[in-house]
Amino acid sequence: MRRTPLLATVTALVLGGLLAQPTAPRAEAAPAAFAHPGVAVSKGQLDFARTKVNAGAQPWKGAFDRMLASKYADLNRTPRPRAIVECGSYSNPNHGCTDEREDAIAAYTHALAWYVTRDERHAKKAVELMDAWSAVIKDHTNSNAPLQTGWAGSSWPRAAEIIKHTYTGSWANSGRFAAMLRNVYLPEVINGSHSNGNWELSMMEAAVGIAVHLEDKASYDKAMARFRTRTAAFVYLASDGELPKTVPSQNLDTRDKIVRYWQGQSTFVTGLTQETCRDLTHTGYGISAISHVAETSRIQGQDLYGTDVGERLRQALGFQAKYELGTAVPSWLCGGSLHLGLGPVTEVGYNALHHRLGMPMTNTQTLTERNRPAGTNNLFVAWETLTHGDNPS
Numbered sequence: 001m002r003r004t005p006l007l008a009t010v011t012a013l014v015l016g017g018l019l020a021q022p023t024a025p026r027a028e029a030a031p032a033a034f035a036h037p038g039v040a041v042s043k044g045q046l047d048f049a050r051t052k053v054n055a056g057a058q059p060w061k062g063a064f065d066r067m068l069a070s071k072y073a074d075l076n077r078t079p080r081p082r083a084i085v086e087c088g089s090y091s092n093p094n095h096g097c098t099d100e101r102e103d104a105i106a107a108y109t110h111a112l113a114w115y116v117t118r119d120e121r122h123a124k125k126a127v128e129l130m131d132a133w134s135a136v137i138k139d140h141t142n143s144n145a146p147l148q149t150g151w152a153g154s155s156w157p158r159a160a161e162i163i164k165h166t167y168t169g170s171w172a173n174s175g176r177f178a179a180m181l182r183n184v185y186l187p188e189v190i191n192g193s194h195s196n197g198n199w200e201l202s203m204m205e206a207a208v209g210i211a212v213h214l215e216d217k218a219s220y221d222k223a224m225a226r227f228r229t230r231t232a233a234f235v236y237l238a239s240d241g242e243l244p245k246t247v248p249s250q251n252l253d254t255r256d257k258i259v260r261y262w263q264g265q266s267t268f269v270t271g272l273t274q275e276t277c278r279d280l281t282h283t284g285y286g287i288s289a290i291s292h293v294a295e296t297s298r299i300q301g302q303d304l305y306g307t308d309v310g311e312r313l314r315q316a317l318g319f320q321a322k323y324e325l326g327t328a329v330p331s332w333l334c335g336g337s338l339h340l341g342l343g344p345v346t347e348v349g350y351n352a353l354h355h356r357l358g359m360p361m362t363n364t365q366t367l368t369e370r371n372r373p374a375g376t377n378n379l380f381v382a383w384e385t386l387t388h389g390d391n392p393s
Helices: 005-020 045-056 060-069 097-117 120-134 145-166 176-189 197-214 216-235 255-261 279-301 308-324 345-355 362-370 384-388
Strands: 084-086 137-139
Touching: 045 060, 045 084, 045 097, 045 145, 045 384, 060 097, 060 255, 060 384, 084 145, 097 120, 120 145, 120 176, 137 145, 137 176, 145 176, 145 197, 176 197, 197 216, 197 279, 216 279, 216 308, 279 308, 279 345, 308 345, 308 362, 345 362, 345 384
Parallel strands: 084 137
Antiparallel strands: none
């Protein structure tokens, strides 16, 4: 059938309109070749920290000293692995939950200590810890299993990346450790969670880190796609519209459902998170995981800090920092009362957005510098003044 001029014009307008529509932010794809060490901290960042510590420069030397003085750097530490780690709500029951998380942080701590000092005893202790768990663990059980796996599974790959790719000594069981990550940890976290947002963000942090270590492009892409969706649903920006974005599979399809999910908060302002009105500690878990995934993605060649992820991270840090520093809580926010305690979670995002990109972050800067040297939350965050404080690499 011959097209009339009017029909041709309408068709062109419709197609033009469709083509002109902004596309949704795509999940960043896995790199053609993974960079190593490439989980949360790069070789360039490690070299920068090592140089500063060896020169006695602050805040890095103080941060390193705090790390070495911690229980996690103890060269006499005895691993406490078990086949089944059972974690209920708030780690009750706690059958191996604390032991697993802390052994994973200790492995990362010793890996960092090895890199800075080149004292081989630290590398061997990191290997001992990783080998002990990879020889034994089979599963995580009970209600907190996904979150527990996410927390421990965030620390293990950081340790493994440093040891496998910088330690010149032997790690005969590195393949067994990789199999542990692939078979015990990854299946527990890769499909995400419909619980509070910090759960899925921590789980995706673990999944992305594991995928980098395993060089598993399919898992990296899947985890990153879920991460992008959850980040947009965790931190509100005014540009989102009247209501926060949601994870489609959660079926939060009415205002009332969204308000309930946001802890009863019905006024939405830029920087507010889905868990702000719960407490700033759990909010901090989510913010930290966002920064860690963004940092890993940057190391792998896809810089998320210039996307909505970076803007949500910047606004979330600034909003929470303001109240953590003592600003009076207005009556419309969480009924006029906040549970503070953000934790040592600001260094990575602050360094990326302020020092690298030059964005003003007055409240976040004040809080970050006040809390230096940042320690560990004993879950999955550790020693970030040392690794990321004012680090241009």
